[in-house]
Amino acid sequence: MIKKILIGGEKSVRDPRIFQRMALVAFFAWVGLGADGLSSSNYGPQEAFLSLGDHRHLALYLAVMTAITVITISLSYSQIIELFPTGGGGYVVATKLLGPAFGLVSGCALVVDYMLTISISISSGVEAVLSFLPPVYFQHKLTLILLITLALVLLNLRGVKESVATLTPIFLFFFVSHVGLILYGIFSHVSETPTLFVDTIRETRQGIQQLGFGAMAFILLRAYSLGGGTYTGIEAVANGLQILRPPRVKTGKRTMFYMAASLSFTAGGLLVCYLLTNVQHVAGKTLNASLIETLVGTWKIGGFPLGVWLLGLILLSEGAILFVAAQAGFIDGPRVLGNMAIDSWVPNRLMHLSERLVVQNGIIFMGAAAILILVFTRGSVQVLVVMYSINVFLDFSLAQLGMCLHWLKTPAPHRGKKLAINLIGLLMSLSILAVTVAIKFKEGGWITLVITLSFIVVCILIRRHYNRVKGMMKRLDSVMTQVQQMTGKHAPPVRNDAAPTAVLFVRNFGGLGIHSFLNIHRIFPNYFKNFVFISVGVVDWKNFKGAEEVKNLESHIAVELKKYVQLSNNFGFHAESILSVETDTLAAVEERCEEIQRKYNKAVFFVGKLIFEEENLFTRLLHNQTAFSIQRILQFKGIPSIVLPIRVIKTVK
Numbered sequence: 111m112i113k114k115i116l117i118g119g120e121k122s123v124r125d126p127r128i129f130q131r132m133a134l135v136a137f138f139a140w141v142g143l144g145a146d147g148l149s150s151s152n153y154g155p156q157e158a159f160l161s162l163g164d165h166r167h168l169a170l171y172l173a174v175m176t177a178i179t180v181i182t183i184s185l186s187y188s189q190i191i192e193l194f195p196t197g198g199g200g201y202v203v204a205t206k207l208l209g210p211a212f213g214l215v216s217g218c219a220l221v222v223d224y225m226l227t228i229s230i231s232i233s234s235g236v237e238a239v240l241s242f243l244p245p246v247y248f249q250h251k252l253t254l255i256l257l258i259t260l261a262l263v264l265l266n267l268r269g270v271k272e273s274v275a276t277l278t279p280i281f282l283f284f285f286v287s288h289v290g291l292i293l294y295g296i297f298s299h300v301s302e303t304p305t306l307f308v309d310t311i312r313e314t315r316q317g318i319q320q321l322g323f324g325a326m327a328f329i330l331l332r333a334y335s336l337g338g339g340t341y342t343g344i345e346a347v348a349n350g351l352q353i354l355r356p357p358r359v360k361t362g363k364r365t366m367f368y369m370a371a372s373l374s375f376t377a378g379g380l381l382v383c384y385l386l387t388n389v390q391h392v393a394g395k396t397l398n399a400s401l402i403e404t405l406v407g408t409w410k411i412g413g414f415p416l417g418v419w420l421l422g423l424i425l426l427s428e429g430a431i432l433f434v435a436a437q438a439g440f441i442d443g444p445r446v447l448g449n450m451a452i453d454s455w456v457p458n459r460l461m462h463l464s465e466r467l468v469v470q471n472g473i474i475f476m477g478a479a480a481i482l483i484l485v486f487t488r489g490s491v492q493v494l495v496v497m498y499s500i501n502v503f504l505d506f507s508l509a510q511l512g513m514c515l516h517w518l519k520t521p522a523p524h525r526g527k528k529l530a531i532n533l534i535g536l537l538m539s540l541s542i543l544a545v546t547v548a549i550k551f552k553e554g555g556w557i558t559l560v561i562t563l564s565f566i567v568v569c570i571l572i573r574r575h576y577n578r579v580k581g582m583m584k585r586l587d588s589v590m591t592q593v594q595q596m597t598g599k600h601a602p603p604v605r606n607d608a609a610p611t612a613v614l615f616v617r618n619f620g621g622l623g624i625h626s627f628l629n630i631h632r633i634f635p636n637y638f639k640n641f642v643f644i645s646v647g648v649v650d651w652k653n654f655k656g657a658e659e660v661k662n663l664e665s666h667i668a669v670e671l672k673k674y675v676q677l678s679n680n681f682g683f684h685a686e687s688i689l690s691v692e693t694d695t696l697a698a699v700e701e702r703c704e705e706i707q708r709k710y711n712k713a714v715f716f717v718g719k720l721i722f723e724e725e726n727l728f729t730r731l732l733h734n735q736t737a738f739s740i741q742r743i744l745q746f747k748g749i750p751s752i753v754l755p756i757r758v759i760k761t762v763k
Contacts, residue, residue, distance in 0.1 A: 135355050136364040141281045143350055144369040146227055146343030146438035148285065149431045151376045152234070153495070156397040158337025159384050166385060167313040168330050170306065173381035175334055177374040179538050183341060184370035186510060186535035187348045189528055191362040193516070197351030200509040201446055205453070207512030216508045217450045218565040220349070221476075222558065223501035224443035227342070228480035229487070230494040231436040232258050237491055238429025255489045256481060258433065263477035266440040267470060277434045284431040285372060287424045292379035295405050299386040306386065335545030339495075340377045342502045343435070344369065345509070349442040399425055439480070444472025454576040455569040457732050497558040500550065503543035510536035575732055579720070583621060602675075603684045609639035611710040613703070615717040615740065616643050619673040626718040626754045627677065640684045642706060642713070643674040646699060647691040664691050699740050700747075707749055715744055715751040 134142060155176070162168050187199075194202050200220060205213025236255050240248050265276060296303075317326045347354075347365050354361040380398070383389075389400045402421050409417035444460070451461040460471050487493045510532050517529035547555060612630050616623040623643075630638065647667045671687035678685035688702055707713055719737035722729045737753050744751040 134353055134361075136361050136368060138275070138278070139347065139350075139354050139361065139365040140368040140372075141278050141434070142437050142441055143346040143365065144343070144372065145277075145281055145431060145434040146231070146346055147341070147369055147373045148281075148343075148376060149231065149435035150340050150342055151288070151373065151380060152396070152398060152428050152432065154337050154340030154342075155377050155380045155384070157339060158333045159381060159397060160391060161333040161336045162329065165313075165317060165326070165329055166388075167310045167317075168326075168333065169381050169385040170310045171330060172333055172337070173378040173385075175330075176337065176340060176381065177378040179334075179341060180344065180374040180377065181370050182531065182535050182538060183344050183506065184366050186513065186532050187345055188363050188366050189513060189531065190348045190509060191351060191359055191366065193513070194348070195351065195359045197349065197358075197445065197449075199345050199349035199351075199442075199446070200505040201349075201449055203512045204505075204508045207516050208508065210453070212508055212512070213453070214450075214455055214566060214569055216505050217446055217455065218562050218569060219501035219504045220345075220446050221443060221450075222562045222565060223342075223498075223505065224439040224446070225476060225479045225483055226494060226498045226501075226558070228259070228262075228436045228439035228443075228476060229483045230491065230498050231432040231439070232262070232480075233484065233489045233491050233494055235429045235432035235436075236489070238425065238432065252484070252489045255484055259436075259477060259481055259484065262433070262436055262440060263473060266437075266473045277437065280427065280430045281434050283423075284427040284434075285376075287427055288376055288380075291402060291405065291424065292376065292383055295383035295386060295401070296379070298405070302386060331541070332545065335542045336549070338503060338542040338546055339498065340373070341506075341542075342498070343438055344373070345502070345505060346438045346442050350445055352445065353441065396428075398428060439476055440473055443476040447472045447475065450569070454573050456572060458576075493554055497554055500543070500546055500555050500558050501562060503539050503546060506539035507536060507543055510539055571728075572732060575728070579733075585621075602679045603639075603682060605684045605686075606639045607710070609712070610637055611640040611642060611713040612638040613642040613644060613706055613710075613713050613715045614674075615699075615715075616645050616671070616674055619670045622718055622756060623674060624677070625756055626716060627674070629754050630716055631681075638683070638714075640686075640710065641678045642686050642688065642710070643671050643678075644688045644699075644702060644706070645671055645690075646702075647689065664689065667691070700743050703744060703749060704747070713749075715740075715749060716754055717741065717751070718754045718756050721755040721757050 158172055158176070159166070159169055162172070190199065190203055194206070196202075201213055201217040204216035232255055236251055236258065240251060240254075314326065347362050347369065351358050351362050354365065380401070383401055383405075384397060387401060387404050389397055389404060391397065392400055399421075402424050403417075406420050407417045409415075409420065447456055448461040450456045451458050460475065483494075487497075513532040514529060514536055517525050517532065522528065551559075612634075614623070614626055614630065616626070627641075645667050647663050667689045668687075671689055675685040675687050688706070690702060703715060717737045717740050720733055741751045741753055
């Protein structure tokens with residue numbers, strides 16, 4: 111009951127309308143996936159502007175460069191959406207176009223980046239909210255951060271669409287208020303606009319004469335790179351394409367357009383407003399706070415201090431938008447993990463769906479990782495900012511490199527134009543990455559690189575383990591399938607209701623299932639006369655793409671079960687099959703087993719289980735304990751059940 115209240119009731123994968131209802135249209139995708147990028151306007155433009163020092167006139171060039179960069183990276187990711195319509199973003203691009211090793215680096219970099227997205231967004235948001243409260247509340251900062259993180263975990267466990275819809279009003283207020291603020295800031299200084307361009311050119315010439323062209327270019331490029339946080343989040347749409355409403359490519363490109371337009375206008379517009387108002391840095395205040403106070407802080411209607419209220423509301427929206435920005439980590443992080451799980455880089459359970467049809471384990475993993483980072487850093491925004499933004503440009507660079515190589519190798523219409531977009535995006539990403547790593551490495555950027563490298567090592571160990579098990583399974587398949595070839599075909603025997611019945615849980619037709627079937631005969635020779643093969647197909651991240659995919663999964667399971675029935679018939683036994691497609695294996699097992707027990711009163715249930723020579727926490731984490739869970743459920747109901755061991759020998763490679 112508590113679980114249902116917190117995360118909602120079950121959703122059915124058989125409902126043909128469920129995918130349409132859960133998928134996001136471009137507008138809601140812009141809210142859920144674009145908030146990460148848009149929220150970066152709270153700190154990205156400020157970081158770039160302050161780094162200019164006394165050469166503030168360069169902010170005009172910086173605003174143009176920022177807008178061009180956002181548009182260029184967005185266009186390059188629109189091309190990724192076209193080429194990879196099933197989603198996956200940088201991880202899939204690097205894996206397919208550069209190789210699995212590059213894909214692993216890209217995937218790990220993205221996952222760590224999304225952990226930090228959640229951490230820094232929530233920490234920054236809490237600091238912004240606490241700035242409106244008495245200082246005594248600041249001692250509870252970490253507690254509030256952890257509570258909000260847990261609240262967002264629960265909100266996302268309810269479903270992506272539900273979480274996005276809840277946070278939409280915050281996003282819209284932030285966007286509308288900042289658009290209005292920027293337009294007012296520009297038009298209220300419209301008389302200064304003509305001289306702004308003249309003064310910028312004049313001061314640039316003076317700077318070149320005094321310092322030299324190289325020095326001025328360095329100052330500008332350094333500010334441009336230090337403002338790299340502005341571009342984080344642009345890749346989110348390509349990573350989360352599977353949650354968009356069909357046609358996904360069209361919806362994704364439209365979402366990317368909304369994101370590019372809003373971010374380029376907001377970030378570039380703020381830089382122009384900083385320059386026009388000659389805003390100064392004040393200790394304890396953000397540049398945005400100083401800008402808002404300069405523009406509207408003195409507004410009054412009668413005796414009512416309208417400006418003060420507007421200042422408070424807009425700054426509050428800046429804090430709240432950061433909570434919305436954390437959604438990108440909870441939406442895309444589990445999806446990157448799901449794609450990596452398909453390739454066996456991370457535990458397979460990270461692509462399992464809950465009864466609410468969300469990647470539950472991935473959401474919990476991202477939430478737990480963010481909490482660990484927050485506890486380690488004590489929620490310090492200063493530390494998190496240093497750790498942030500390095501990995502995302504590593505992913506950008508690998509994705510752009512992969513796309514450039516693709517256009518060089520593959521003839522396509524307008525190939526030159528497409529190559530130019532990705533090549534420019536590659537140069538921009540590499541330049542920002544190089545400067546960011548060089549400047550922030552000793553300040554704490556090394557922590558991010560250590561975390562990412564450690565994650566890569568763990569993924570390699572996981573992949574090696576899964577490959578070893580797959581090698582054993584292939585050998586088992588090659589040996590066991592010969593058994594089927596040695597048996598002759600027989601007519602299906604008649605069911606004997608009075609005889610004992612063996613009920614065997616199976617998956618795909620292969621060595622594991624055949625081995626378990628033969629083991630039953632070895633342990634109980636000539637005892638069972640009827641066999642029932644039951645298979646519960648699990649709808650996970652790999653096949654959660656629409657009602658048609660669920661039907662395809664059911665058809666595949668039916669074909670595999672038919673092979674087991676034929677095998678049993680060839681041995682002279684009556685056999686039947688039962689299939690079910692669910693997100694929760696255990697709930698389906700409990701329901702089906704009670705039905706079988708009523709039909710066959712002498713039924714004994716068997717389930718195969720991989721047993722490792724050295725059982726440890728690692729093997730328990732990478733392989734589910736479904737066999738023991740099924741046995742526990744059945745034994746509690748008084749139904750006899752047996753776990754059949756399939757040994758995994760350590761020396762097998």
